[in-house]
Amino acid sequence: MTDNTNAKMLAMQKEHGPLLEVKDLAIDFTTDTGKPVHAVRDANFTVYPGQWVAIVGESGSGKSTSAMAVLGLLPGTGHVVNGSIKLDGEEIAGAKQSEFDKLRGTRMGLVPQDPMSNLNPVWRIGTQVKEALKANNMDVDHEKRSALAKALAGDEVEVKGNDDETFLGAKELPELMTEAKKALTEAGVSGEAFDKAVARFTNEWVPGSETRWRVADDLIKAGVADDQAWYLAKKYVIGSTMDDRIAGLLSEAGLPDAATRARQFPHEFSGGMRQRALIAIGLACRPELLIADEPTGDLDQESTDIVMRLLRDQANNGTAILMVTHDPDALEYADRVYRMDAGVLSIASV
Numbered sequence: 001m002t003d004n005t006n007a008k009m010l011a012m013q014k015e016h017g018p019l020l021e022v023k024d025l026a027i028d029f030t031t032d033t034g035k036p037v038h039a040v041r042d043a044n045f046t047v048y049p050g051q052w053v054a055i056v057g058e059s060g061s062g063k064s065t066s067a068m069a070v071l072g073l074l075p076g077t078g079h080v081v082n083g084s085i086k087l088d089g090e091e092i093a094g095a096k097q098s099e100f101d102k103l104r105g106t107r108m109g110l111v112p113q114d115p116m117s118n119l120n121p122v123w124r125i126g127t128q129v130k131e132a133l134k135a136n137n138m139d140v141d142h143e144k145r146s147a148l149a150k151a152l153a154g155d156e157v158e159v160k161g162n163d164d165e166t167f168l169g170a171k172e173l174p175e176l177m178t179e180a181k182k183a184l185t186e187a188g189v190s191g192e193a194f195d196k197a198v199a200r201f202t203n204e205w206v207p208g209s210e211t212r213w214r215v216a217d218d219l220i221k222a223g224v225a226d227d228q229a230w231y232l233a234k235k236y237v238i239g240s241t242m243d244d245r246i247a248g249l250l251s252e253a254g255l256p257d258a259a260t261r262a263r264q265f266p267h268e269f270s271g272g273m274r275q276r277a278l279i280a281i282g283l284a285c286r287p288e289l290l291i292a293d294e295p296t297g298d299l300d301q302e303s304t305d306i307v308m309r310l311l312r313d314q315a316n317n318g319t320a321i322l323m324v325t326h327d328p329d330a331l332e333y334a335d336r337v338y339r340m341d342a343g344v345l346s347i348a349s350v
């Protein structure tokens with residue numbers, strides 16, 4: 001993220017206020033004998049759009065319980081006994097499950113811990129991504145971008161409307177690449193500059209992920225005239241199929257050869273790949289807030305770094321991240337860190 005973009009994000013965060021605001025949150029569980037167990041006591045924390053907040057603590061400290069309360073997914077006898085949970089200014093602490101159903105997926109996403117327990121072993125990975133898209137009636141032809149993400153994108157190119165957010169389709173990609181190379185040649189781009197531009201197009205023009213305005217922006221930055229760049233983008237970036245969108249999401253989550261991976265089953269993935277598949281599912285509906293519950297789990301260091309960079313990219317693009325973890329190595333990526341001990345939350349670093 002550039003200094004200018006970072007400054008713009010901080011200014012917009014200040015103007016918008018917190019996306020998630022938790023005040024004096026208290027959560028109890030009830031034993032078989034009817035006695036309350038105080039799992040969380042008077043917790044206070046905020047998460048702003050585009051900010052990554054981490055809650056670190058030992059197992060059983062109450063960190064996951066706090067996150068699940070935000071989603072309305074407290075297990076067993078868990079219930080909020082005091083405090084406030086506001087999502088973009090709207091009180092949700094006492095919301096009904098039917099109301100939470102409308103918020104989960106579209107406004108709040110979840111990356112759960114333990115991928116093997118949260119991925120259906122008999123369904124292909126692509127089918128599970130598809131279910132998330134269908135359950136929330138997502139438009140697979142157009143990107144859904146938050147107001148903050150749109151404003152940040154405006155630093156690069158003016159996004160005039162929803163048509164500019166149309167996804168590239170696999171069917172049109174080959175002809176687009178051919179015409180893009182012709183446009184570069186006609187613009188006098190040659191040699192190393194030509195090779196670098198084509199390599200960038202090949203790497204970034206992912207069907208079901210790349211949008212019309214980004215294609216136009218790439219062409220303009222490579223030296224193609226504005227009018228010609230937009231002409232090509234409008235002619236060839238005309239929408240994606242469901243399969244394109246599924247592969248695009250998996251590609252965004254860092255899975256190579258995503259179209260092939262979509263046809264595989266969870267047991268054919270490594271632990272790190274399964275975690276990235278869960279991230280793709282959690283981000284499928286472009287939630288404003290993504291809650292990541294122990295996203296690194298038992299991953300090795302390389303996989304941990306990949307997952308953390310993916311989440312950092314999402315925060316940089318405007319998604320608010322709330323991560324709960326016991327892994328101290330994951331904290332360096334966060335903007336603000338809270339520590340939870342025996343149900344009591346305190347600020348560890350800013």
